[in-house]
Amino acid sequence: MGSLNHGNDAGREPTGAGLPALIYRDLGKHPLALAGLIIISVLVLVAVLAPVIAPFDPYYQVAEDRLQPPGSRYFFGTDDMGRDIFSRVIYGSRLSLAAAAVVLALSTSIGILVGAVAGYVGGRLDEMLMRITDMFLAFPAMVLAMVIASALGPSLLNAMIAIAVVWWPWYARLIRGQILSLKTMEYVEAAKALGAGHARILWKYILPNCTAPLIVQATLDSGYAILTTASLSFIGVGALAPTPEWGSMISIGRSYILAQWWYPTFPGLAIFLAVAGFNLLGDGLRDILDPRMSA
Numbered sequence: 073m074g075s076l077n078h079g080n081d082a083g084r085e086p087t088g089a090g091l092p093a094l095i096y097r098d099l100g101k102h103p104l105a106l107a108g109l110i111i112i113s114v115l116v117l118v119a120v121l122a123p124v125i126a127p128f129d130p131y132y133q134v135a136e137d138r139l140q141p142p143g144s145r146y147f148f149g150t151d152d153m154g155r156d157i158f159s160r161v162i163y164g165s166r167l168s169l170a171a172a173a174v175v176l177a178l179s180t181s182i183g184i185l186v187g188a189v190a191g192y193v194g195g196r197l198d199e200m201l202m203r204i205t206d207m208f209l210a211f212p213a214m215v216l217a218m219v220i221a222s223a224l225g226p227s228l229l230n231a232m233i234a235i236a237v238v239w240w241p242w243y244a245r246l247i248r249g250q251i252l253s254l255k256t257m258e259y260v261e262a263a264k265a266l267g268a269g270h271a272r273i274l275w276k277y278i279l280p281n282c283t284a285p286l287i288v289q290a291t292l293d294s295g296y297a298i299l300t301t302a303s304l305s306f307i308g309v310g311a312l313a314p315t316p317e318w319g320s321m322i323s324i325g326r327s328y329i330l331a332q333w334w335y336p337t338f339p340g341l342a343i344f345l346a347v348a349g350f351n352l353l354g355d356g357l358r359d360i361l362d363p364r365m366s367a
Contacts, residue, residue, distance in 0.1 A: 105356020111349030119165040126159035130316040139332050149334040151325065153314070157334065160316035161342050167317045168346060171232050172297040176290050178236035183243025184279070184286075190244065191251030192274050202248070205241040213238045217300065221309040228301070228317060231310035235300050239293065246289060250282040284361040291357055295350030302343050318343050 099106055118125060127147075134154040142149045148157035190201040208216070217234045224230035254260065255278060263273050302319030304310035311317035313324060318339040325336030 099356065099360065102356035102359060104352045105359075108349045108352025108354075108356065111345055112353060115165055115346055115349065116169065118162055119169050122162045122166055126156075126162040128156040128159040130155065130160045130163040131314055132156070132159075139328065139335070141332075142334050148338040149332070151321070151335055152328065155314075157321070157338055160321060161318070161338055163316045164318045164321065164339065164342065165346075167228065167311065167315070168298045168301065168343075171228065171301040172294045174232045175235045175239065175297040175301070176293060178233070179239035179293075180243050180286070180290060182236070182240035183245075184247050186240070187244035187247030188251060188274055188279060191248035192255055192270070192278070198248075201244070205244050208238065208241040209245075211238075214300070214303070217304060218307065218309060221304050226309050226312055228305070228311040228315065231301055231304040234304070234309075235297060239297075243286070243289070246285060247279075247282055250285060251278055254278050254281055288354055288358045288361060291350055292354035295347035295354075298346050298350075299343060 099109065132155060134150070136154070137146070137150050138152055138154040140146050140150040140154075146156050146158065148161060151157055151160070186201050186205065190198040217231075217238045220234035220237055221231045224233065251274075260273060260277055263277050268277075298318075301310060302317070302322070305312075305317050305319030306323045308323065311320045313320055321339040322336045322343075325332075325339070328335045329337075
């Protein structure tokens with residue numbers, strides 16, 4: 073990058089290279105964001121150490137212990153098949169985090185590509201790509217995800233694909249807007265004057281300066297990805313039993329909520345904590361990376 077990338081205006085968002093130091097420096101000033109980071113860190117740790125933490129195999133059934141209340145043996149009680157709900161919730165964290173990672177990887181990759189090309193090239197190509205984007209945005213996101221997931225067939229993978237297909241236009245719009253404001257900056261003009269090609273200018277000098285809003289949006293969307301995946305599983309077009317996925321567990325457990333309250337409650341609390349953690353962290357990162365929001 074050399075001197076070109078050091079010519080950033082002070083009012084613009086920090087580049088990708090300076091983000092970790094900035095976040096580390098200011099995160100302590102936002103206690104709620106720090107709480108969100110702790111929640112997410114614990115969730116990730118639980119997912120990684122699931123085989124160590126979970127006392128039972130999530131698929132292991134003990135018929136005589138079905139629908140047991142929480143106790144010393146079964147911390148969260150058991151389900152209608154005699155499976156340990158605590159172990160299933162622990163393993164469910166793996167599926168939920170993996171689902172969020174896949175959804176964001178797919179949606180951001182497509183969105184960045186479409187938005188970068190549209191914003192930088194402009195003209196008729198920009199118009200065509202944005203009209204395609206508008207076609208996806210015209211449909212209610214959840215309804216469109218349900219339709220796509222149903223067409224592909226009920227499975228966790230198909231649910232993730234459906235959500236990514238629905239979400240990429242938001243990232244395309246975000247990146248396009250950023251590029252439209254950045255491509256006229258002086259350091260971009262300097263790069264052109266020095267003979268840098270369009271691809272180099274776009275990927276080396278413009279996109280790195282779109283990192284801050286992208287990180288904030290992806291962090292906030294991580295929680296919603298978990299929630300949307302659980303919602304699709306809840307209505308039967310996502311993960312299916314006996315997969316230990318939180319939404320699927322709540323879907324089956326709702327029939328027992330009056331007499332066996334623990335069945336749907338603990339998976340629901342897991343979803344709540346995961347979404348709250350990502351939202352708290354995302355709000356804090358927005359305040360840190362965009363000084364205009366905290367002014």
